[in-house]
Amino acid sequence: MKANVTVTLKRGVLDPQGKAIGHALEGLGFDGIGEVRQGKLIEVELAETDRAKAEAALDEMCRKLLANTVIEDYRIEIAE
Numbered sequence: 001m002k003a004n005v006t007v008t009l010k011r012g013v014l015d016p017q018g019k020a021i022g023h024a025l026e027g028l029g030f031d032g033i034g035e036v037r038q039g040k041l042i043e044v045e046l047a048e049t050d051r052a053k054a055e056a057a058l059d060e061m062c063r064k065l066l067a068n069t070v071i072e073d074y075r076i077e078i079a080e
Contacts (some may be wrong), residue, residue, distance in 0.1 A: 002079050009072055
C-alpha cells in the first residue's frame with residue numbers, strides 16, 4: 001500500500017519561503033499571485049494491507065516524526 005503525506009504550515013504561522021516563492025513568481029511576470037504557502041510531500045510504502053491499520057500507523061508517524069503538530073498540519077492520502 002502506498003501513501004502520500006502532505007505537511008504544510010498551519011494558517012497564521014509565518015511562511016517566509018512561501019513569501020519568497022510568491023515574490024519570485026511576480027518577478028517572473030506571473031500576475032494575480034495571492035498568498036503562496038510551501039510544504040512537503042512524503043511518500044510512504046507500507047506492507048500493511050488493512051486500510052484502517054495503515055491510516056492509524058501513518059497518523060502516528062505524522063504525530064511522532066513527520067510533522068511538527070504545533071505549527072504544521074498534515075493530510076494523509078492512501079492509494080491502494
